[in-house]
Every structure is written in structure tokens, then in C-alpha cells.
Amino acid sequence: MIDFIGLAIVLLLAVAFGYLVKRAWGSKNKILKWVGVIGAGLLTLVFAAAFIGALVGTMRLNQNFNASNPVSNVTIQATPEQLAFGAKYAKFCAGCHSGNQQLPLSGNNFGAEIPIPFGTLYAPNLTPAGNIKDWTDGEVIRAIREGVHKSGRALIIMPSNEFHALSDEDVQGLVAYLRSQPAVEPNTPPTSMNVIGALLLGATGGLTRQPAITQPAPKPAVAVNAEYGKYVSEILVCRACHGEKLTGGAGFDGSPAPNLTEVIPQWTEEQFLTAFRTGALPGGAMLDNAKMPYKEFSEFATDTDLKALYLYLHGLTPSK
Numbered sequence: 001m002i003d004f005i006g007l008a009i010v011l012l013l014a015v016a017f018g019y020l021v022k023r024a025w026g027s028k029n030k031i032l033k034w035v036g037v038i039g040a041g042l043l044t045l046v047f048a049a050a051f052i053g054a055l056v057g058t059m060r061l062n063q064n065f066n067a068s069n070p071v072s073n074v075t076i077q078a079t080p081e082q083l084a085f086g087a088k089y090a091k092f093c094a095g096c097h098s099g100n101q102q103l104p105l106s107g108n109n110f111g112a113e114i115p116i117p118f119g120t121l122y123a124p125n126l127t128p129a130g131n132i133k134d135w136t137d138g139e140v141i142r143a144i145r146e147g148v149h150k151s152g153r154a155l156i157i158m159p160s161n162e163f164h165a166l167s168d169e170d171v172q173g174l175v176a177y178l179r180s181q182p183a184v185e186p187n188t189p190p191t192s193m194n195v196i197g198a199l200l201l202g203a204t205g206g207l208t209r210q211p212a213i214t215q216p217a218p219k220p221a222v223a224v225n226a227e228y229g230k231y232v233s234e235i236l237v238c239r240a241c242h243g244e245k246l247t248g249g250a251g252f253d254g255s256p257a258p259n260l261t262e263v264i265p266q267w268t269e270e271q272f273l274t275a276f277r278t279g280a281l282p283g284g285a286m287l288d289n290a291k292m293p294y295k296e297f298s299e300f301a302t303d304t305d306l307k308a309l310y311l312y313l314h315g316l317t318p319s320k
């Protein structure tokens with residue numbers, strides 16, 4: 001994934017404007033001289049900076065993580081319970097990996113909505129007609145939890161930070177579910193970033209590689225206790241909006257997500273379950289599902305999940 005032609009064009013533009021600066025400097029006409037030097041000088045700087053940014057982005061896009069994030073050697077034999085978990089959890093992938101936000105995960109053109117020609121980026125087809133038919137179970141697990149492609153490069157935008165906490169049991173159920181979907185043709189085209197994509201990534205980040213998971217990641221026993229509740233809070237990504245310490249943050253649209261360490265200790269378990277099952281808050285207001293996707297959480301979570309989650313949040317020490 002190296003856009004040699006794009007990089008060469010940007011470099012040539014920098015050199016060409018640099019040459020114009022030199023020419024303008026030699027001009028006898030004072031106005032022409034300074035307009036030329038300043039105008040062409042600025043453009044030289046812009047294209048030189050763009051070249052460096054694109055070069056850094058290209059290097060980051062092609063960095064290989066096979067050594068730091070080894071692939072586990074596992075062959076999944078999922079139980080019906082694991083498969084059922086996978087089928088439920090896969091709905092959280094559908095927002096990106098499906099054109100109609102529904103299962104099966106037949107892929108979706110991620111670039112279609114973005115009005116910048118940065119290359120080709122699909123959230124790939126994850127049915128047995130997609131690339132993963134040629135990936136080992138370990139490679140798919142690594143992609144989900146660690147954000148690394150089969151080739152060893154970092155994945156783009158794929159939010160593996162949110163899936164990093166999935167236990168071995170649950171991520172295996174998820175992969176078993178992916179492989180149990182109907183094979184939906186066609187496969188999605190491979191990712192490729194041109195010089196603009198490389199520049200954007202070089203400047204902003206957007207690569208989501210996570211630390212390697214090399215130790216067993218057991219799933220806590222499913223029970224109404226704080227340990228399991230913490231796990232539920234991790235795989236339902238409460239922290240993505242309510243902040244790393246759940247002390248408040250912002251939703252995906254920027255609206256404030258309240259401090260859960262202050263709110264939940266004042267709620268009863270019943271109030272908490274009602275909020276998730278119906279959206280109705282203790283004060284009488286309603287949760288806005290577009291900001292806080294309680295319907296999706298409610299569909300996923302059993303009463304045991306919610307009660308454990310409540311116990312965990314209720315026990316947090318209130319902090320600002």
C-alpha cells in the first residue's frame with residue numbers, strides 16, 4: 001500500500017515551487033519579486049509539509065506488527081452458548097460492516113460518506129464470502145481484539161480498542177458466528193490508501209492497533225457480582241462515551257455523557273433496569289437513544305448482565 005505516484009507528485013510540486021522562489025528572488029521587478037517569493041515560498045512549505053506527512057503516514061500504514069502481536073494457534077470449537085453470544089454481539093459490528101446496519105455482515109463502503117478522495121476503505125465483508133475465509137481463527141481474533149490485519153499491518157478505523165476486553169470464550173463465539181453466516185457475495189475490495197489517505201493518517205492517526213494479548217483472557221463467571229459487571233461495562237464500551245474512569249465524557253455526537261460514579265450510587269437497581277429497558281429516567285425524563293443507545297444495550301443484555309452492571313457501577317467511589 002504505497003502510492004509512489006502520489007508521493008512523487010507532491011514532492012515534485014514542492015521542488016517546483018521551490019524553484020519558482022529562486023526565480024522570483026532573481027527578478028528585477030520588486031513587486032514581482034516579493035509576491036513571487038512569498039506566494040511560491042508558502043506553497044513550497046505547504047507541499048514540503050504534505051510530503052513529510054504523507055511519508056510518515058505511508059510508513060505507519062505499512063508498519064508490520066507480526067512480531068509484537070503474534071497470532072494465537074487456536075482452532076475454535078464453539079458451544080451453542082458461545083455461538084449465541086456471538087450472534088448477539090455481532091449486531092454491534094453491523095453499524096459499520098453492513099450497508100443496512102443488519103446482519104449478516106456483508107461489508108460496507110466506508111468511503112462513500114466522506115467527501116475526500118483518500119482511496120478505498122470498506123468495512124470488509126465478514127461472511128464466509130469475505131477475506132476471512134482465508135484467515136485462521138487466530139488471525140480473525142487478532143484483527144478483532146488487537147486491530148492487526150492478516151498481513152501484519154494495523155487496521156484503519158476498526159475500533160479494536162473497544163473489543164480489546166473480550167474474553168477468549170466470547171471472541172471465539174463471535175468468530176464462530178461470523179463463520180456461520182450465509183456467504184454473501186460479492187466480497188468487498190481490498191483497502192488501499194492514496195497519498196491523501198496517507199497524509200490524513202500521518203496527521204491524525206486512525207490506526208487502531210492494540211497491545212498484544214498473549215495470556216489467557218478468561219471470562220468471569222456469569223453472575224450478579226461486581227466482577228462480571230465490570231466485564232459487561234467493558235464489552236458494552238460504557239467508557240467510550242462516559243470516560244476512561246466513567247466520570248463523564250462525550251457521546252459520539254459530542255453531547256455530554258454524565259458522570260456515572262455520581263449518578264448510579266443514587267439509583268436503585270430497579271431504576272437502573274427501568275432506564276435500560278424503557279429509557280425512562282428516575283426524574284421522569286427519557287433517554288435519547290440516538291445519544292445513549294440503550295435499546296441496543298437492552299436487546300443484548302440479560303437481567304443478570306444488567307444487575308451485575310448495576311452492582312459494579314453502584315459500588316464505584318463517586319469522583320469528579
Ligand code: HEC
Nearest residue numbers: 092093096110122123124131143144155156157158159191
Ligand atoms: C467503526 C466502524 C467499525 C466497527 C464498529 C467494526 N469494524 Fe471491523 N473494520 C472496520 C474497518 C473500516 C475495517 C477495515 C480496516 C482496514 O482494512 O484497514 C475493519 C476490519 C475488520 C476485520 C478485518 C477483515 C479484513 O478482511 O480485513 C475484522 C475481522 C473485523 N473488522 C471484525 C469486526 C467485528 C467482529 C466487529 C464487531 C465486534 C467490528 N469489526 C466492528 C470498521 C469497523
Ligand code: HEC
Nearest residue numbers: 236237238241251252255256257258263281287288291292
Ligand atoms: C455512544 C455513547 C454512549 C455509550 C456507549 C454509553 N452511553 Fe450512557 N449516555 C450517553 C449520553 C450522551 C447520555 C446522556 C443521554 C441524554 O441526554 O439523553 C448517557 C446517559 C446515561 C445514563 C443516564 C444518566 C443520567 O443522569 O440521566 C446512564 C445511567 C448511562 N448513560 C449509563 C451507561 C452505561 C452503563 C453504559 C455502558 C453499558 C453506557 N451508558 C454507554 C452516551 C453513551
